[in-house]
Amino acid sequence: MKELFLLDPEITYLNHGSFGACPKPIFEEYQHWQRELEKEPVQFITKKLPVLMRESRKALAAFVHCDPQDVYFLPNPTTAINTIMRSLNLNPGDEILASDNEYGAMDRTWDFFCKKSGARYIRQPISMPVVSKEQMIAEFWKGYNANTKVIFLNQLSSATALIFPVKEICDRARELGLVTIVDGAHVPGHIDLDISQLNPDFYTGTLHKWMLAPKGSSFLYVKKDFQDQIDPLVVSWGYQSDMPGESRFLDYHEFQGTRDMAAFLSTGAAIRFLSEHHWREKAAQSKRLILTHYKAFCHLLQTEPICPVTPEFLGQMCSIPIRTGQPTELKELLYNRYHIEIPVMKLNGNFYLRISLNAYNTEADLDKLAAALQEILSQTDLLQ
Known part of the structure; x- marks a missing residue:
């Protein structure tokens, strides 16, 4: 599915929620x-x-x-x-x-x-x-x-x-x-x-x-x-x-x-x-990935989910609570060293790593994020 988009193939794009991503046929219409x-x-x-x-x-x-x-x-x-x-x-x-x-x-x-x-x-x-x-x-x-x-x-x-x-x-x-x-x-x-x-x-x-x-x-x-x-x-x-x-x-x-x-x-x-590419089914796949992996990411970062892990509360996004005093440095490290585009969100004094997926994402993208976070945990103090 990623070939239908204009996204840089060298970047693992886990931030559809911020500004979206436009497929080539729609961009051509534009x-x-x-x-x-x-x-x-x-x-x-x-x-x-x-x-x-x-x-x-x-x-x-x-x-x-x-x-x-x-x-x-x-x-x-x-x-x-x-x-x-x-x-x-x-x-x-x-x-x-x-x-x-x-x-x-x-x-x-x-x-x-x-x-x-x-x-x-x-x-x-x-x-x-x-x-x-x-x-x-x-x-x-x-x-x-x-x-x-x-x-x-x-x-x-x-x-x-x-x-x-x-x-x-x-x-x-x-x-x-x-x-x-x-x-x-x-x-x-x-x-x-x-x-x-x-x-x-x-x-x-x-x-x-x-x-x-x-x-x-x-x-x-x-x-x-x-x-x-x-x-x-x-x-x-x-x-x-x-x-x-x-x-x-x-x-x-x-x-x-x-x-x-x-x-x-x-x-x-x-x-x-959206209709021709059966996007409801594609979206459902992304939602399943979120529901399947949310708790695992929380466990990796030694935090807890902020809601019941069900479709009533989560769609194609989830926010993982993180402990960090250097949110900007963490975001820049994930992008510059690991080529992962993902936001660190701040709300009410708390920080969250927000994953948002669409049809161009696969389980391998989440595996890459998990490996990067594991390395950051072992080599830096950005997630302490």
Whole structure:
């Protein structure tokens, strides 16, 4: 499978989760759209692009199960959350309830917002190791009080690789009249996603991670009830348009000045690739490798798994707790000496070696990592 990708064959790539990896056929589609743009930029942007974007939205909406009128493309979830953040009408003392497992860029986004608005961002602790889904839910709701107005939660944590019980939390939040914002950066193409069934108010996810699309392709879903309340992050020709399109929501947000839309137009190719190559089965193989090897890596590093080793909590990633005072040196050593690309994640004062696999990975890749770690343990003090 690795031959289908553009990855350097000399590198053992155990970090699909950070930025994904794009297969050659999808990348060729991406370059095709870039060339089409350059052949006749005016006709492409003014005439062809609106039609092509509509087709891409329909393909995406069918894949994530939502109305194509409720979703639009943007470069990354950070842009999505910034868009939502700037339109929230919160007062001083109002609270946004999150977990302490959120992505660092999101924590920074909410910190910025709270300094401007006087609202408070609550990082509710989730105990490690996780014992059960019920424990996660109960601990999360300990952060709720009368000031809580918004729930913000990642569905799959970047640092700990844990799958969160977002459906149950969204259901209760709806009963309490709270706004629900879900960061699903790691979800589409990784674990099952049905936005209509999950029923959040806002949902953002990437295509360039587990859906294998080119870099800079993500989406924001906004429930119809909230679409008129969300201001465009960039005001451009779609605002009070002279030629209104199918919806004001899409006019305001989809076209934000001249930019390369080729990654968005590659959505159909990415979805076809996943189907033609039976990616659900390929993903299942990667998940089995994670479930099979997680405990062994923890044993090697003399730590314990941070959750039950089951598909309820783990997908194609796992985070191994490590003891290190030199995380950057450890990561650089693994890359420079052993040619292994793998991140060392930091969260709440703890460090994790995060393995994320896709179909181009084999058991031999994990064996190489284990041998490297064994040598590092015996020859250095980086894992003491």
